[in-house]
Amino acid sequence: MGGTEQHTLVVIGAGPAGIAAALAAADAGVRVTIVDSAPQAGGQFYRRPAAGLGARRPQALHHAWGTWESLNARLQAHIAADRIRHLTDHHVWFVERLETAFTVHALVGPEQTDPDTVTADAVVLATGGYEKVLPFPGWTLPGVVTAGGAQAMLKGGLVLPGRTVVVAGTGPLLMPVAAGLAAAGATIAAYIESADPKSLVRHASTLARNPAKLAEGAQYGAALARHGVPVRMRHTVVRAHGTARLEAVTVAALDAEGRIRPGTGRRIACDTLAVGHGMLPHTDLAETLGCALDGVRVAVDAEQRTDVPGIWAAGEATGIGGAVLSLAEGEIAGHSVAAQLQGTDPDPRGWSAAAKTRSRLRAFFAAIDTVYAPPAHWPESVTDETVLCRCEEVTAGEIREAVEGLGAGDLRTVKLLTRAGMGWCQGRICAPGVAGVAGCPADTARRPFARPVPLGVLAGPADTEPNRHH
Amino acid sequence: MRRTPLDLVRAEPGPAYTVTFDGREIPVLPGQTAAAALWSAGITSWRTTRRTGEPRGVFCGIGVCFDCLVTINGRPNQRACLVPAEPGDVITTQEGTGHDGRN
Numbered sequence: 001m002g003g004t005e006q007h008t009l010v011v012i013g014a015g016p017a018g019i020a021a022a023l024a025a026a027d028a029g030v031r032v033t034i035v036d037s038a039p040q041a042g043g044q045f046y047r048r049p050a051a052g053l054g055a056r057r058p059q060a061l062h063h064a065w066g067t068w069e070s071l072n073a074r075l076q077a078h079i080a081a082d083r084i085r086h087l088t089d090h091h092v093w094f095v096e097r098l099e100t101a102f103t104v105h106a107l108v109g110p111e112q113t114d115p116d117t118v119t120a121d122a123v124v125l126a127t128g129g130y131e132k133v134l135p136f137p138g139w140t141l142p143g144v145v146t147a148g149g150a151q152a153m154l155k156g157g158l159v160l161p162g163r164t165v166v167v168a169g170t171g172p173l174l175m176p177v178a179a180g181l182a183a184a185g186a187t188i189a190a191y192i193e194s195a196d197p198k199s200l201v202r203h204a205s206t207l208a209r210n211p212a213k214l215a216e217g218a219q220y221g222a223a224l225a226r227h228g229v230p231v232r233m234r235h236t237v238v239r240a241h242g243t244a245r246l247e248a249v250t251v252a253a254l255d256a257e258g259r260i261r262p263g264t265g266r267r268i269a270c271d272t273l274a275v276g277h278g279m280l281p282h283t284d285l286a287e288t289l290g291c292a293l294d295g296v297r298v299a300v301d302a303e304q305r306t307d308v309p310g311i312w313a314a315g316e317a318t319g320i321g322g323a324v325l326s327l328a329e330g331e332i333a334g335h336s337v338a339a340q341l342q343g344t345d346p347d348p349r350g351w352s353a354a355a356k357t358r359s360r361l362r363a364f365f366a367a368i369d370t371v372y373a374p375p376a377h378w379p380e381s382v383t384d385e386t387v388l389c390r391c392e393e394v395t396a397g398e399i400r401e402a403v404e405g406l407g408a409g410d411l412r413t414v415k416l417l418t419r420a421g422m423g424w425c426q427g428r429i430c431a432p433g434v435a436g437v438a439g440c441p442a443d444t445a446r447r448p449f450a451r452p453v454p455l456g457v458l459a460g461p462a463d464t465e466p467n468r469h470h
Numbered sequence: 471m472r473r474t475p476l477d478l479v480r481a482e483p484g485p486a487y488t489v490t491f492d493g494r495e496i497p498v499l500p501g502q503t504a505a506a507a508l509w510s511a512g513i514t515s516w517r518t519t520r521r522t523g524e525p526r527g528v529f530c531g532i533g534v535c536f537d538c539l540v541t542i543n544g545r546p547n548q549r550a551c552l553v554p555a556e557p558g559d560v561i562t563t564q565e566g567t568g569h570d571g572r573n
Contacts, residue, residue, distance in 0.1 A: 037533070039554075044532060050501025050554075054482035061479060110553040111545075130534045142515035142527040149531025153551070157506025158475040158499075161514065161528070185473035244525055245514050390529070390537055393521040424536030429529070 006031050007341035010104050010120035012092050012285065015043020016071075016323040017315025017330035018126030023074050024334025024351075025124075026083045030341055033118050034084060035104055037091045041075060042068065043128055044148065045323040047155040061155050061180055063216060067327075090116060093449045095123060095285050095311075102310060107453065115457045122310050122337050125291075125298065126330060127282040129316035133169070134277045134374055135396070135433040137239040137386045143246030147177040147276035160186050162271035166249050168192035168237045169276040171372045175220035177274055182227040189270045191224060191231045192251050194258075195372045198233075203367035210364045212324075236375055238265060240273055249273055258376030277374045279320040280432075284450035286313060296442075302355075303336035303346060304329055312337055320369075325361040328354040379436045388437060389430040391423020396437050403438045414438050424452065487557040491516070498555045505531070505538055505550035508561070516540045516550065520566040541568050 009025050011018045014036035022032045034041070042048055046068045049055040059065035078084035090106040102123050108114045131148040138144065145153075145161050147169060153159055165186045167178040170193055182188050200207060207214060224231060234254045241248045253264035286298040291306040291313070293299055297320075298313040300306055306313050314333040315326035331354040339346035348355065382388070384397030402408040402417040411434065414420060420434045421427030426447050427434075435442035476483070484500040489507060496511040505528050508516060515525035517539050529537040531551050538550040542561050546568025555561075 049479060049481065052484045052500025053476075053502070054484065055479035056482060057478075057480045061475075111548065130532065131530065140524060140526065142525050145528055146530050146535075149528060149551075152531040153506060153509065153528065154475055157502045157509070158479065158481060159502070159506045159509040160475060161509055163472075183473075184475040184478045387524075390526075390535065393519055393524075424539075425534060429535045 007122075008033070008120040009122045009124065009337050009341070010035060010102070010118050011124045011126055012036075012095070012104065013043065013126035013128055013315070013317075014038065014041040014086065014088075015126060015128050015315060015326065016045055017128070017317075017326035017333075018043070018124065019071055019075055020327045020330030021124040021126060021312070021314055021334040021337070022084055022330075023071070023078065024331045025338045026078045026334075028335065028338035028342070030338050032078075032084045033120065034086045035090045035092055035106055035118060036086070036088060039088050041072065041086060041088075044152060045326075046071075047152055049156060049158050053158055055158070060183065063176065063219075064323075067323075071327075087116070087118070091451055092285060093451045093453050095125075095289055097289065097308075107451070107457065112451070113454055113457075121341055122312065124304075124330070124333050124337060125286050125306075125311065125313040125317055126315045126326075126333075127285060127317045129279040129281045129320055130428065131173075131276045132278045132280050132432050133275055133429065134378055134436065135382055135386055135388050135430075136237055136378075137381075137383050138242065138246075138249075139240060139275070140387050140390055141240050141242045141246045142244070143242065143271055144240050144273045144275065147174055147274040148279075150272070150274040151177045151180055154180055154184055158184075160184060160272075161274070162246075163187060164189050164270045165272040165274055166190045166192065166237070166251075166268055166270045167274045168249070168251070170194045170374055171276060171278045172217070172368060173276055173279070174274075175217065175224070177276075178229060179220045179223040179227075181274065182223065182229060186272075188224070188227060188229040189268050190251065191229050192235045192237060193231070193233050193372075194236045194254060194375045196234050197371060200367065200371050203370075206363045206367045209360050213361075213364055236260065236378070236381075237273065237275065238381055241267070246271060246273055254375050258378075260375075260377075260381060277432075278372065279316065280428075281317045281319065282450075283317060284447050286311070286317065288448065288450070300329075302348075304333035305336060319362070319365070321361055321365040325358060325365065328357040328361070332358065379439075382433075382437055388433045389418075389420035389423060389427075391425055391430075392419040392421075394418045394420040394430075394434075399434055399437050403440075408438065408440075410440050411435055411438070411442065414440070489555050489557070489559040489561055491561045492563055498557075502555055503551055504540060504542060504548070504553050504555045504559070504561055507555040508550065516561070517564045518566065523566075539568070540564050
């Protein structure tokens, strides 16, 4: 941080948390660069059709579109005034700690081959989350997609994966996914939720403090009813059938312990299965920086600071809780960054509304988390032939052999013995499945880089990189 | 007629163009990724795995899982869900690593 120079912040991620952090910091006079992998701002939640698709009513695929419009108007005003710079198509793979600053290393463009760097006094990690999918026989068939993936392809490309869709798994994300696919013309053959949302009544007081979330749920429920979607609670997908692609799924009822009730299996013809079992935070960049984690999420204090000075985190990287919570956390992070960089005392009164929203929604999602859990005995349905690591094609049988035959007792040993988690995705997709089948804890992976990096980029001298920003 | 995603958002897309997939011409709307174009044409797999030759296509849809890898203009290992389809692109099924055989 030098003398009279204006202080700079780099925000990684242009979803709700990243945009809110950038706006709050820029409003306070900090120069902000947003670095994001997508071609346009919004993140996964506010993913919009590409401009060339000419969508005149993008809000038809969205909840609370007005919030996005006002955020985007503020963002565009800051960009026009040169207070915020937005670098699109920048895939960050590493954040380097310098003596008093940080350099963010990114790969540019969808092909991710050309390097670019941004140096700043402070960093907000708003890296979001990704979907967790637990394995079951047939889950690698084309036509089986993640629930969030089906939604992303619909919101961004205006396409459907097929005509007859089963939406399955657990968690509140399944509702907007099913409602969106139905509105866009897909037939939802069944909505299969393994949890029993009736048990939410145990959290009545938390729910009562979140009427907007309840109304949102009721809206989706009404939409599913309007489209005549058959809804099955305490059911699960046992198997996906097909040869070259998905043709049907078998679903079955669960008992109170989360075991499949014998004799309840039923085959449903479909060309698409949209499946998900909750979300996981993206923590790679935080971990390489040495930020402490709290379980699977980045640990932060009341001002959204990590334990590494100069690094803040906000949004789903710090715990799954949706767009409104992310906006609140981002806003608090942006205020805190500005105060710290400008050497003023942070004034929590400036973000008291956001702080209230944050504690209310964190309590809500903690309640949601206790209700929407995958069936306790899901690994028992995973046959030995089922591929668990989709990249390296490692089967459940091979994982079980590593544990029972070779004595592996943790994910790292399982990985070294079987290659599960060593492929392109670096275990992001298979880690929960492998851990469940192996019976060991799903600890985080500590990846050195957040995405694959060409060797030429790693070997190239840092000071000759093109497009270096300051 | 069945409602489409384009109807839902009242899309007025720019003029369509074509790419080829394994020699077959398929239409693309401006701004669509390779994966979106392939889905629109009813195609759901465009890779075979290295070990067992199983078909794969989109899984996560947001660039995390690498299941949707495909060969575009002779270059293998492109994530179809991220890469925009450009006019005249030659998209081919990626067999295994994409570095052996016909790719």
